[in-house]
Amino acid sequence: MQQSTLKKLSEVLGISISTVSRALKNHPDISEHTKARVRDLATAMEYEPNSYAVQLRTRQSNVMGILVPSINNFFYDSFIAAVEEEARQQGYSVLIMQSRDQLEIENANLHLFRKNMVSGVFASVSIETEDMTAFHRLRDMKIPVIFFDRVPELPGYCKVCLPDAEAARLAAEVILQKKKKKVLGLFGHPHLSITKMRAASFRETLERNAPGPQLSIDYPEGIDKSREVTLAALRGKDKPDVIFCMGDLILVGTMHAIHELQLDVPGDISVISISNGLFPTMYNPKITYVETNGAKLGKLAFSRMMSALRKEPFPEVSFLEAELMEGGSI
Amino acid sequence: MQQSTLKKLSEVLGISISTVSRALKNHPDISEHTKARVRDLATAMEYEPNSYAVQLRTRQSNVMGILVPSINNFFYDSFIAAVEEEARQQGYSVLIMQSRDQLEIENANLHLFRKNMVSGVFASVSIETEDMTAFHRLRDMKIPVIFFDRVPELPGYCKVCLPDAEAARLAAEVILQKKKKKVLGLFGHPHLSITKMRAASFRETLERNAPGPQLSIDYPEGIDKSREVTLAALRGKDKPDVIFCMGDLILVGTMHAIHELQLDVPGDISVISISNGLFPTMYNPKITYVETNGAKLGKLAFSRMMSALRKEPFPEVSFLEAELMEGGSI
C-alpha cells in the first residue's frame, strides 16, 4: 500500500486528475455530487497531497523557519515551543536552526531557509551579525522576516521585543525604592541592541533620581564570567549592596559566587534580575525579577507573521508588557 | 534575479539539461571540459538545486524529524541542539515536533514526518503512547526510527538510552554508603519504561543490602506535584532523611518544599538526583547528582541514524555511561 495520488483516485473514479484536484479544493466548477464521491474516496484511500509536488508547483511551502543563537536556552525554548504550537494549529511545520552566535552558520542557515522556500522566518540575530544582506535577500524573495528578542536596528522589518527598556526601568525603580547605595549592573554582550536598551534604561532611571546610587556596570558572558565578575566585586573594597542581572545565565553565575562566599540574600547582598521565570524561583529566598515571557513573545511573533502572510498591516515594532515578580531577594 | 535552474544554465551554455545535471554530479559520461564549463557557470549564476524538485523526483529529503514530548525541557534541549549540530554538518535539516505528551498530537506529527518524507526520525515517546502502529508505518516506508530517552519496550527498533538502571543504582549506592535510614524516592510517570527501569533498579539496589533503609516511592509529575508530595512527606511523622529525585523538575519541586520549610540541606534532609547538569549546581550546597548528558545522547543517536541510513549494522539498544557528580547535599 503506497501513497495514493490524484492519479490513482482519478483512475478509480473514472474521472480526470484535474477534476479530482478541483473537487478536493472545493472548486465551484465541480458538482456537489462529484465532490462528494471524490472526498469519500480520498478519505477511504487516505489521500494526502504530496507536499513536494505542491511546493514545486506553487513555489511555496508550509514551513516556517526559526533562527536562534542557541536552542539550548530557557527563553528561546519557550519562544520556540509557543511558535511551534501555534504553527501546528495553522498547518505549518517549523524548521529550527541555531546560529551558535556565528555569522557563518547564521548565513548558512538563512540560505537553507531560502532553499527550502519557507513561508516565513523568525530570527533572533547572532552577536556577530552586522551585515544584513542575508535578510535582505529573504525580503527580496517575499519571505516575511519577524525579528524577535535580539533585533537589529534596522527600519523596514517587523520586530517583536521584550520590554527591554521598561523591564530595566522597573528593576531600577525597585532598587531606588529600596534605597540601595551601590549598584552592580551585569549585562550581556554590549554589541546587542537588547543589551544597549536595557543598560541605557537602567542607567538613566538610576541617574535621573539624583542623588542616585553609585552604579558600576559590567558585561560578563555566560555563567562562569558572571561568577568571576561577581566574586571580584564582592571581594573588592567597594562592595555593592545590590546586583542586577540582565538574564538567567548571568543570574546563575552571580548566585554561584554569592553561595561560594556564603553571603546571605538579601541580608549581605540584594539581587534582582530579568528572567523568563523559572530560574529566579529556584533560589531561597526567591529572586525578585521582572518577567519576560518567551511564550507570550512567541504568540505575538506568530500573529505578526500571519498578518504579514495575509498582507495585512501591522506595527513595525511591538513590545510586551513587563511585570515585576516579587521574591525575597531585595 | 530569480532562481537559476538547470534549464537556464543549459540555455546559456548551449547544451542540454541532462548534460548539465550530469556534469554537476560528476558523471563519467561527461567530458572534463564540459564539466568545468558547467561548474564555472553554476557558481557564477549561484545555481542551487531546487530541493522540492529533487525530493519529488528522488522521493527522499534531507530532513530529519525529532519528536519530543516538549522542547521546553532542559534535557531535550541539549539533545536537540546536539542532533541539530551534527545534522547541519552532514547537510541535513531538522524538523522538530513536540507531542506535548498527547497521543493525538504525536500521531499528527508522525504523520507530518511521513508526509514530508523525512530521512529519519528521532523519537522520545509521549506518556500516552501504547499503540505503535504510527511507528510501524514509518518503518514500512523505510524511514529509520531511533528512539531515545523514553523508549518503548519494543523489539526490532533502535534505542539509545540514558543509563537509567545504572544511574539509579549509583544514586542508591550513595544512599547506602551514607547509611540513610528512610528514603523517599520520587519518580516520573509510572507508565514510562524509563521510570520503571530507574525505580526497579533503585529499589533493588537498596533492598539487596539487607537490612536496607526503609523506602517509600511516589510518582509526582511536574514541579507542583513534586513540591506537594515532598511537603507532605516532610511534615509527616515518618520523615525521610534523604530524597531521591529522578529528574530536574521533580528536584525543583522538592527544593521548593525544602525551602518553604526552611530545612537545611544536608543537615535536616539529604537530596540526590539524576540530571542533565545545570539545575543541581544552582543550589547551595550543590545537589549531588548522577549525570545524564543530553548532548552525548544526541551524538550517539545521530551516529546510529547515520549507520541506519547507510544500512550498516548497529546494536539495537545502547546506553550511555553514568557518572556521579558530588555536591554537598548528602
Added chain:
DNA sequence: GCCGGTATCTATAACGTTTGCGGGGATAAA
C-alpha cells in the same frame, strides 16, 4: 565498406500537483 566499441551528449519520460483554456452536453430562449 561494414561492424563493434567507446566517448560524449540529447531526448524524453517520469515524479504529483495546479491551472488556464477549451469543449461537450444540457437547458432555455428565439
Added chain:
DNA sequence: TTTATCCCCGCAAACGTTATAGATACCGGC
C-alpha cells in the same frame, strides 16, 4: 430546429529534477 448560456469536466502545460534509453560521431580492425 437553431443559438446562446450555463454547468461540468478534461486536456495539456507547466514546476525543476533525475534516469533510462538512445543518438551521434569517431576510431580501429576485419
